[in-house]
Amino acid sequence: MSDATTRPNPTDLARDLAARLPGPEHVRALFATVPRHRFLPDVLWDENRVRYDRSLDPDAWTRTAYTDQALVTQRDDGREDGTGLSTSSSSAPTVMARMLTAARIEPRDRVLEIGTGTGYNAALLSTLVGDDRVTSIEIDPRIAARARRSLIEAEFAPTVLTGDGENFATGLPGPAYDQAIATCTVSRVPAVWIRQVREHGRIVTPWAPTPGAPGGVLAVLDVADGRAEGRFEGGLAFMWARGQRRAGHRSPVGAEADTVTRVDGDPREPWLDGEQPLLLSLLMPGWAHGMGQEDDAEEPYVWIVSTTCPSWARLHADGRIEQAGERNLVDQAAQAREWWHDQGEPGYTDFGLTVDLARERQTLWLHEPHQTLWSTRRDAPHG
Structure with a gap:
């Protein structure tokens, strides 16, 4: 443990972290302004599954809070008798900056966040557009309650709802938001996201074709005429939305081959x-x-x-x-x-997705929407 003269200063750590992030200056500045450590629980795990306990080593815990990595904040949905499965996290700041940049949020926009988690991203959004223009929804009541407390203690006041982000109603009439940002991976883009985003608004979400898969892409989808459509902006991995993280398949252990x-x-x-x-x-x-x-x-x-x-x-x-x-x-x-x-070995950014509510279909395409690779029913499990 460090002595008092060398203890980490969160303000300096936040400033150093912000300087290393991608994106425009106004996005990077958010990470220097909003203190990440104030939204993290006392016990967390880094990407190497190393456990940090604030009560045992507060300096190591604080330094870890300002590393550019995803930090696991809950295991096994909060059960004490689980297997150690990561079920909630604070996303890596680099990834958060990518998503905020992709969303193209303007100062007076209204933003819907799906997956409140620690509340850190909701605080960034509140700093960007104002508390009254941010709504965040979290499926886990305990995580939602803790996020509310952290936000209040850090002097932020976005609306934090407890509910299923894949199937909800905010009580607002018609399309209410300019952007929807999901902090969880989906393989089926929920219809409610498209219905709640205004015409020519934008949905930014981690997406993967296979339910429960370990990897995915960042889908940046523009909403128009009952469809959400756009390209992928590189690969990334997030926690799965709880309603979609179970793939529903079984490994062929012991099965006899043909x-x-x-x-x-x-x-x-x-x-x-x-x-x-x-x-x-x-x-x-x-x-x-x-x-x-x-x-x-x-x-x-x-x-x-x-x-x-x-x-x-x-x-x-x-x-x-x-x-x-x-x-x-x-x-x-x-x-x-x-x-x-x-085809010339196209990269992730050459692919895109169209979600059509009227046809109830999701379509993956290469280069342009008319160059269809495959389609599937939007609400059907698929690979």
């Missing part, structure tokens, strides 16, 4: 690369993946399951590929990668 083939090299590689699974999920919908371990194997296998039929595959380090069902997922993935290569 076919077993063997290839040279390690067939797991595309799914062990951090970027490739997300790219494949954009190119090839309707699947999920994970890892398992055979009793006599030194390395884990990768499993892939279809979310649209009972098909599955297991890929082993020794080159074995086990598959079952009508859908050959391994071949489909290889064909998708080949097609991607033929």
Whole structure:
């Protein structure tokens, strides 16, 4: 522990953090003005799962509060007997700055935030447009109550509602907001977000094709004529919206394969690369993946399951590929990668999404909305 002469100064730490963030000056200045540590609980975990307890080491806790990383603020939905699953966090400031920049918020705009969390982002928004022009909704009553207390103690007063951000009514007539910013990942953009954002307003949300997937993209969607449409602005990972974080599929542990083939090299590689699974999920919908371990194997296998039929595959380090069902997922993935290569290997920002309320469809496209890759019912589980 440090002595009093070297203790971290939150004001200096906030200023240093703000200077390192991306985005325009008026966005970076928010992070120098709003003290992040005042919105964090006494116990938190960093991205390496290291635990920090303010009562045991306040200096380490304070320094960690001003690092540019996501900090886990709740595990297992607050249960004491859980497995340590991260269920709420304070997002990395770099990501928050990206989202605030993408939203293009003007001084007199009205902003809806889905996922209050600690209240830190709501305080940033209040600083940007004023307390009376920010509404934030949080599904967890305990998290919402703590955020309200933190906001009041830090002298902010946005409206904080307790409720399901995927299905709610604020009591305001018609489209009430200029922007909606979600601090949780969704695979199905809720209709209420589009209905609550005014014509030519904007929705900024983490999005992923596969429910419960570990990665995603930042979707920046403009609202017009009952649709939300726009490109992705790079990859990012957020906590899932609670109503969508369960993928609803099962790993094929112990299942008997219809076919077993063997290839040279390690067939797991595309799914062990951090970027490739997300790219494949954009190119090839309707699947999920994970890892398992055979009793006599030194390395884990990768499993892939279809979310649209009972098909599955297991890929082993020794080159074995086990598959079952009508859908050959391994071949489909290889064909998708080949097609991607033929298209010039487009990046995430070349893809976009259209959510059409009247047609009840979500459509993924490449380069332009008319270049459709695939569509799915907006309210249906998909990959």
